[in-house]
Amino acid sequence: MKLLLRVFSLVFLFAIISCNVDNLNESNTDATNKSNIDATNRSSEDECETAFAYYEDGCFIDSDYGFKRWGWNIGPLSDGSNGSFDLYAGAAKCKPEIGMYVGAIEVNYVDGTLTVDYQAEDGYVFYETHLYAGNAEFPTDPKGKPTVAPGQYGNQNEFSEGSSSDSYTIKGLEGDIYIIAHAVVCPMEEECEADAGTIKAEADCIGDNGATITGLPGGDATVPEGYEVLYVLTKGADLVIVDVSSDPSFVVDMDGLYTVHTLVYDPNTLDLSGVELGVTTGGDVYGLLIDGGGDICASLDVTGFSVEIKCNPSGPVIIPEVTADIDAILNLGPPIDPNNPDPTLYDITEFVSFGQPDGVSSADWLVELEIGQSLEIGQPVGLQEGDELLYTRVDYFSDILGHWPLTTDLSDETGNNSDMTSSGLNSPLSSTGPNGVCVEGNVFTGGNYASTPAIAGFDPTNFSVKLDFNISDFGTPTVQTGGNPVIMGGFSWRFIGIEVNSTTGAVGLIWNNGDFSYSSTILNLNEWYTGEIKFSSGTAELYINGTLVHSEVTGTLDTGGSSDFSTNNGGNGGGFTGCIRNLQVAGVGAVSPVPLSIVSQYISESFTDISDVEDPFFPGQGLFPAKNIELTVIGAEADQDVEYKYDIRCLIKRDGVVLPRYYNIDPKIKIKSTNPSN
The missing domain is CATH 2.60.40 (Immunoglobulin-like)
Structure with a gap:
């Protein structure tokens, strides 16, 4: 990338050397050679300074008013005068030979109209200019006292980004006049052309x-x-x-x-x-x-x-330790009646150590697995003769209520919801492949938008919404927020969304149909980002590429019963222009079943040391639990991690009999993507 070198925030004193001025009584033929001054001083300046137009007989210090500030006034100039004057900076005591030539002005005074054109020397820019023009030698302050302070000159311009030129035209003058030309100037470095490329x-x-x-x-x-x-x-x-x-x-x-x-x-x-x-x-x-x-x-x-x-793997298998003995597990519930199966699930996750740090709950610990790695659970510690912990089945759950990858079609991968849809003049919506689906801004002005259906199981008090997005146009600023949405909860109610300022590119939050605030994080056009809102108990957090960039205490969200998410704000007409993919809506702490057909592309189940006793809940069906279970990762997403909660059903065998009560171990497992950045 090309780097534009910073313009240093430095301030130079400008002075003007005159040359070739008609109808002036004063001679300027003794002006110091400006080239020598420039060569010896410019490279040593590292601060911006103030500058004045040079006129040999116009030094402020030599006036009858006892000014201590250096600088010059020019005049008197009679109607019909014209000429050029050089700008000097840092010319203390009105000595241009110790200053720096930084530009010039052109003066024309004809028929009562004065024109003054500023032009900076190459390598410099103006940040301020001030010009006095009048029949008196000097302007006056509010008390009527003569002054040389630039703020009293009566004419001024400012340039926040710097400018190489400026111009004033003052009409209605008459008779002989005096002028003072002042500027604030800074050196401008050249563009840095070095570019590392890709x-x-x-x-x-x-x-x-x-x-x-x-x-x-x-x-x-x-x-x-x-x-x-x-x-x-x-x-x-x-x-x-x-x-x-x-x-x-x-x-x-x-x-x-x-x-x-x-x-x-x-x-x-x-x-x-x-x-x-x-x-x-x-x-x-x-x-x-x-x-x-x-x-x-x-x-x-x-x-x-x-x-x-990954050339030196430390071992592909994670083997948790079942830290409790069988008696400790049996004591979790009431005495077991061998003749009456107990369908209640008794959670023994806390009796399993997954290698988490001290003080961290097994139920909260996230086990990370990569392709080829396995989680293998076996027998408890302190096992007595005749006791066995048997594993009979695995159920899969996720807090993801809906996941629309959008890279092949518009369907929800979880199977919990219907396809995404679109409205607007450019409907219908379709996947573009790796870039997901692309929409074209405000639906009310000819664009279209993408929308999920009402999401099953959505809880507006605890949820998250996450997606990849690429903005191709910030769009016209809306009156309400000055920005446009990336994703919005509730097309009709607008209860929460990610908003991007159309002028600055700052990303922020919008909630409850109009409240909004922006972060200091600036987004670029045509660049992929991962955005996520996490909402819990009245507080919204905004993450960009996994980093928390903004948070707001919003209080209760007013959803009006809506639970859809779209790329359009139906209230202020704001619309997202760009592409989205991998839209996920999840319930914080909530879980929903995941079809085995989905999980089987990531995890392979293996039961070993099969027992000779059937599962008492399924007599006569040939279901024989095992002493060991191994879950092996056989696949992973290329661009995102996948997290599931696993409900592993267990039975206890004591003295050759499998007791009719289920226990469950619920590890949380993250299947890591093949993208190292994740």
Whole structure:
């Protein structure tokens, strides 16, 4: 990316040297050579200054009023006068030879009309200009006292981004006049053309001894003359630098997440001798660059390309420990009647250790599994002869009430809800493949929007809504919020949604049909983001790419009974323009059954050490529980983790008899995606 160098917030004193002025009595032929002043002073200035138009006989200090401030007035000028005057900065005591030439003004006074044109020297810009014109030598302050303070000149302009020129036209003047031209000027650095471009990477294991990581530059880097290219290898989410090379090839001997970056830099301005491998981070280096808030022209592809190395697996099986004995489990309920099966489920999850830290509940612990890894649960500790814990079945649950991937069709993957639909002139809605579905803004002005049906089981007091989105146009600001929605709960009620300011790109929340607030996080057009609202007990939290960026205490949400989510605000007419995918609505703490057909693409069940006694709840059906159960991950999503709650049904066998009471173990398992960023 091209980096526009910051315009330093510096302020220079401008002075004007005159030359070739008609109808003036004063001579300016002794003006100091401006080229020499510029060459010796400009490079040493590191602050903006104030500047005045130079006129040899007009020094404020030499006037009859005893001014202590330096600067010049020009005049008297008679009608018909014209000429150019040079601008000087830093000319203390009215000495242009110690100042800096920073531009000039052109003056024309004809038929009572004065025109003054400011023009900055190359490399400088104006942030303010002030001009006095009148029959008196100097303006006066509110008390009628002569002054040279620029704020009393009567004419001024400001430029928040800086300007290389300015112009004033003042009419209705008569007779001889005087002028004072003042400006605030700052040096402007040139554009930094260094651009690291893009890079991809691939990795190959070297037996069990590590891996090679090879960067594949995209060929789109810009390397100015005198600059060099260096490839940087970082490890982990903190981007700790572990190696650098002029060739994009590295060898690592440890598993982990690695990222390859490209650095385009000038070795004369960026000193890398202080980089300490294993300590210095990519963020440390980035902070030295202009784009990272520093002042060095260079380009670091901070995002780079990540690869996860898994050449030295620590073991594919997680084996939890059932910490209770059979008697402890039996004591959870009333005495068992062998002749009357008890359908009540007695939860023994707390009797299972999944390796969580001390003080963390087994029921709250999230077990993370990757493709090829397994969760295997066996027998309790302190098992007595004749006692067995048997595993008979697994049920799958999720807090996801609806999931519309939108990459192949418009259906809800959970099977709990019907397809997404669209309204508007550009209906019907259809999937575009990897980019999901794309909509075109305000439905009331010719666009269309995407909407879920009313979501089954939705609880407006505790829920989350999550989606990937890519904004192609911020749209026209709405009167109500100045922005437009990404996703909105309740087309007719607008109880909560993600809103983006159409002018600034700031992302925020909107709730209860009009209340809104924005965060300091700015989004870009044509870039994919993952947005999520988590709402619980009257508080809404907004996450972008997994990071909490904003929260609001909203109180109770007024849903009007609605439970749909769409890309349009039916109240203020705001509409999302762009593409969405992976829309998920979940209930915080709520769970709903997941069809085995969905889970089977991720998990394979295996029961071993089958018992010789049937499940008493299904006599005569050939259902024989097992002493061990193993859940193995056989698949994963490419772009997102998948979380399920597992209800593993257990029975107890004592003295050769399976007792007619179910117990359950409910681990939470995250199936990790194949995308390292997740």
